[in-house]
Amino acid sequence: MKMRTVCWVPLILSLFIPMAAVQASTITVAIDHAPPYSSTHGAQAKGLLLDILTPIADELGLELKVVPCPFSRCVHMLEQGEVDIMGGLIRTKQREQGLTFVTPAYMALHSSFRFYSLRDSGMEITGYEALYGKRIAVMRGAAHFARFDKDREMIKVPVTSEQVALQMLLKGRVDLFIGVEETAEHAMSILQQPMHKLVKQPYQYRDSIFGYMAYSRDFAKTSQAKQITSLYQDLAEGGQLTELVKPYALPPIARY
Template identity: 50%
Template sequence: MRFIVYIFIIFAFINYAYAANEPNAAVQKISLAVDHAPPYSQINQNGEVSGAIVDIFREMKKQLPFKLELVGCPFSRCVRMLEQGEVNAMGGLILTPMRQQVMQFVTPPYMVLTSSFVFYAREDSQLQINNYDDLYGKKIAIMRGAVHFKRFDEDDELTKIAVLTESTAINLLLKGRADLVIAVEDTADHAMSVLNQPANKLVKMQYRFNDTIYGYLALSKQFSVTPLAQRVDALMKTMAATGQLNTLIAPYELPPINEQALSF
């Protein structure tokens, strides 16, 4: 496996170096959609955008000739803009067959979490969710456009309340307008500390769905066929294989990309 990775690095580097030295290459713009999902991507009160995917693209800018436009938007709006080609790229997306039809995923993923989809309730609610069937009849706040696990996403008998942000979902829960919130355990626990959410007022339910969750960079279909997009794809692979990507995501407490992810 390690030999294959080294061979891959060589070919990716040759492809990237050839493209980067094309004569008279025009400096193009890449628009990157960023939703507010601290600490992995966030927009502060002054409208400044930051996060792991932003750091990755800023590093790419040092090696590829493009201007970077950061577009802050709610998650569902970001996804829709990517699908419609209104922005070129977005990070942190879970790959699904449906999404593959409308956007191009860049491999390998840069976020690899061995975590659980968990359900939060208010501490004073006395709710007990011990198995999947206990979810029926409960109002569950979800982030619009997000992907969770197959059974949950495809279950039309569940009562789901779609909102724009994870923070809004938690607020609905605290105000008693939702019974539960679904979230990725690792990212939710970290995000609540960053957002100063009152985690002490919430309790995790016993039922959870364990999974390995991969977060990808995705490109719009329109942008993905351009020479610049192909360079981004090649450079992303090289950064992952050489360990540079792990260095960039480390400050966000994301685990390093493993060999299994590299083989994608």
Template identity: 50%
Template sequence: MKFINVLIQSLLALTFSAYSFAVDKIVHVAVDHAPPYSRLSENNHPQGLILDILKYAELTSGKKYKIKAVPCPFSRCVRLLSKGKVDVMGGLIKTPEREKIMSFVEPPYMVLSSSFVFYGRQNSDIEVNRYEDLQGKRIAVMRGGAFFPQFDKDKSLNKVAVPSERVAVDLVLRGRVDLVIAVEDTADIAMDVLDQPMHKLKKMQYRHTQPIYGYMAMSESFANSGLGDHISQQMQTMAKNKTLDKLVAPYHLPKIPAQLINPSSSLSPH
């Protein structure tokens, strides 16, 4: 009887270990509808750059794990990540506030030398020629989104949080808000994918130009796990051997600058 009890306990331990191993091998990836870099089809099937990167990393790393996409609106994706309900999300701008609740993987894989611009209705008399002209305007912003520091920290502006870019543009066209903020390099593509009438919008003169870096971010618990650490190392290896450059190319993104891969190679701080 004692032998049987020991055998049962051993089998249960093995079963639990196998179960734990299987669970540890699932990477839950939050994916929002943000064309052209990620999108959800009509049947809610996710696809996009962050999934391409993780799938390639899994195929070439020698460590097998299953990638499970979790479709969600942007703000909910960020919230799920911050609470550890998902493991990974892509395309996030690093901010001090976000660094307190999630872990960013170096280097960034999306590098844009672009501008944040504001769009209004084509037939409106609104003009924004300088930052101060934003005062008194109703500005649609993605709920949970990050833009540029001055704008993000400015509590005097009338920002209207919305769940998606489509909703933001719809509100502008219906006159419910005055402006929507967007990244200039991707706005035209996004509007086309979202089937929005770009010709009914006008771009304001004022723009804020800066390098825009999009990172893979992990929940704090996943970042501290063996698999999270492994994927972080894979990202660095893929950046150094130029694999990331090949993966981002179909999305019309530039190569990752050398100083972001090897910060010590930069001659001057930025």
């Protein structure tokens, strides 16, 4: 009888272990197709976030499972806890309510939000007010500048990628699309899109734009998340993170 009782003890005790304490060895990483910073086309996903996480995962004995998804779907999955990590996110108060951002940012762009139109449209946007009445393609789930994002009078047409935005513009389904000048034009050249048919409107909103790695709320509570954060910040402190972002033509990582 004693042996039978002892055999049941581990099972009984396991029922009282909180689920948060059960740690997985596989970390799910949401990756959207946003060249040159990430690519989900081809046999294997690749990109800057994976360049950063791979050596960290190797050191911790973790496996990275890539989940390819459109940008808006990636953000939604992260917010719902369906994936653990995503990168390239602009930090906003709204996003901070459901996500945990990891500092420092690994992407730092001193660029402008620009509005692109067809060259032969004859359109000229010289100020913010001139945007009213125009159909503007925006990346679904993306953050831009506060005035634009909060403006409910703007006609915003959500799209899943900059490539789709350009295709809609070329077909006359939208009048403009908004993008970060530095990344949008680089992406269009990588995707071999006809940028010569477009024109940048005079109006622009210049800002310092930072892209962060972020965790889902549940994953942020795990020991793996804390270990990843610690090693990530060690890379930033030691200058290795700057070396990892250098091939992507990004500036050095600011240290603490």
